[in-house]
Amino acid sequence: MSQSYNRGLIEDYGRWKEFSAGMWAWIFHKFTGWMLIGYLFTHIAVLSTAIGAAQGETVEVFAEDLPNVEGTGLTEVDIYTATLGGLEGLFIVRLLEVGLLAVAVFHILNGLRLLMVDLGIGLEAQDKSFYASLILTGVITVASVPTFLRGVGF
Amino acid sequence: MSTQQQEPETQEPETQEAPEDPEMKGAESPQQRRLKKKQEGMVDERSEAEAEAEGETVHIKVFRYDPEVEGKQEPRFDDFYVPFEKGMTVLDAVMYARDEYDSSLTFRHSCRQAVCGSDAFFVNGSQQLGCKTQISDLEQPVRIEPLPHQEVVKDLVVDMDHFYDQMHAVEPYFKQEDLPEGELEEQRQSRENREKVKMSTRCIWCAACMSSCNIAAGDNQYLGPAAINKAYRFAMDEREDEEIKEHRLRILEQEHGVWRCQTQFSCTEVCPKDIPLTEHIQELKREAVKKNLKFW
Ligand code: SF4
Numbered sequence A: 001m002s003q004s005y006n007r008g009l010i011e012d013y014g015r016w017k018e019f020s021a022g023m024w025a026w027i028f029h030k031f032t033g034w035m036l037i038g039y040l041f042t043h044i045a046v047l048s049t050a051i052g053a054a055q056g057e058t059v060e061v062f063a064e065d066l067p068n069v070e071g072t073g074l075t076e077v078d079i080y081t082a083t084l085g086g087l088e089g090l091f092i093v094r095l096l097e098v099g100l101l102a103v104a105v106f107h108i109l110n111g112l113r114l115l116m117v118d119l120g121i122g123l124e125a126q127d128k129s130f131y132a133s134l135i136l137t138g139v140i141t142v143a144s145v146p147t148f149l150r151g152v153g154f
Numbered sequence B: 001m002s003t004q005q006q007e008p009e010t011q012e013p014e015t016q017e018a019p020e021d022p023e024m025k026g027a028e029s030p031q032q033r034r035l036k037k038k039q040e041g042m043v044d045e046r047s048e049a050e051a052e053a054e055g056e057t058v059h060i061k062v063f064r065y066d067p068e069v070e071g072k073q074e075p076r077f078d079d080f081y082v083p084f085e086k087g088m089t090v091l092d093a094v095m096y097a098r099d100e101y102d103s104s105l106t107f108r109h110s111c112r113q114a115v116c117g118s119d120a121f122f123v124n125g126s127q128q129l130g131c132k133t134q135i136s137d138l139e140q141p142v143r144i145e146p147l148p149h150q151e152v153v154k155d156l157v158v159d160m161d162h163f164y165d166q167m168h169a170v171e172p173y174f175k176q177e178d179l180p181e182g183e184l185e186e187q188r189q190s191r192e193n194r195e196k197v198k199m200s201t202r203c204i205w206c207a208a209c210m211s212s213c214n215i216a217a218g219d220n221q222y223l224g225p226a227a228i229n230k231a232y233r234f235a236m237d238e239r240e241d242e243e244i245k246e247h248r249l250r251i252l253e254q255e256h257g258v259w260r261c262q263t264q265f266s267c268t269e270v271c272p273k274d275i276p277l278t279e280h281i282q283e284l285k286r287e288a289v290k291k292n293l294k295f296w
């Protein structure tokens, strides 16, 4: 037997232009799934910095910097309010929140689609339901922008 | 002459050429040189015929690789310009290229009518049966490669052993042991049941589905769509006893069985026989769950 030539995995990504709907759905589902897991751990890590709030731990902040604090000048607020306020005051965090919503909504909608696929309902329309979840995700995301970006551009 | 591995030169114009040196891997391989000559000749021959037939040519790029020939150990693409004919398929085009330009071009084919399943290629980025794919439907140049995720033996020929092993792993044969009474009695199948397994019986073992599946590419033990479809064909056949069906489901519900499928629909997309593979896999998943679910 002659030895044979293995072309490796490059072709998997090299042929992305030819991917069909089901393949894209699979890729997006994986991707959004990993994003959500990543978010979950970041979420835990960030919130754990504010654990002291229950014990009445406070910090001094400039009220103008935080959207959720009333008044002016140096104010004493509890650490939870300060943490969240600090995050919400950043434009990039607001933007990421929109992204998080998009990721979560797509994962939910495609999850419903996969549920249908598992139940054997409408397998012929699986590509259409993928496009539908994409469009719906887009619509919901755009609709959420005014809410998420309030105070930092809207 | 140092050309120990070159195919015997049967084509007329090349015979006066200088001996080909397999060592030579310059800008122009001997074969490309030959090709060019051929094409120049072709233009003259064709010119009259083309004047009326509006002589189109099809530009195909064919994957070449042969570990046993020195000049071909580095995989490359060869260009061929094949005169177009109405109704020409991808297989027709590569056959023309082989017969007229380069007799060392290697690929499998047999029936030329989508029955034997030997000529599944990777055409313009998707798995297709050469003899069932019209050239006129494709964008040019038509890129023809061996099936991905299978090892290439030579040119367009891939190693099918693994695929066949998976097919055999599901015991793809009718196993009913109790025969009906009476000597000439037949084992009848109801029309409805026949209708149910109809599509799954159409598989021609071409391995296009297996090649398109990312999961099968990453998990060598995964049975793959074709084998599961084969199992479906028998598991759903009512003539087999319940125990046999259970035995089949036991094979399928193993770790590398139906549960590997993540419903990419790639296999369903490429199957030249239009078998609803994903649907069959999903149905077997449900059967496997039903078998194990007990309410008491
Ligand atoms: S199921 Fe379809 S694609 Fe897969 S081997 Fe059979 S005929 Fe080919």
Ligand code: FES
Binding pocket: B108, B109, B110, B111, B112, B113, B114, B115, B116, B117, B118, B119, B120, B129, B130, B131, B132
């Ligand atoms: S040559 Fe037999 S299937 Fe194409």
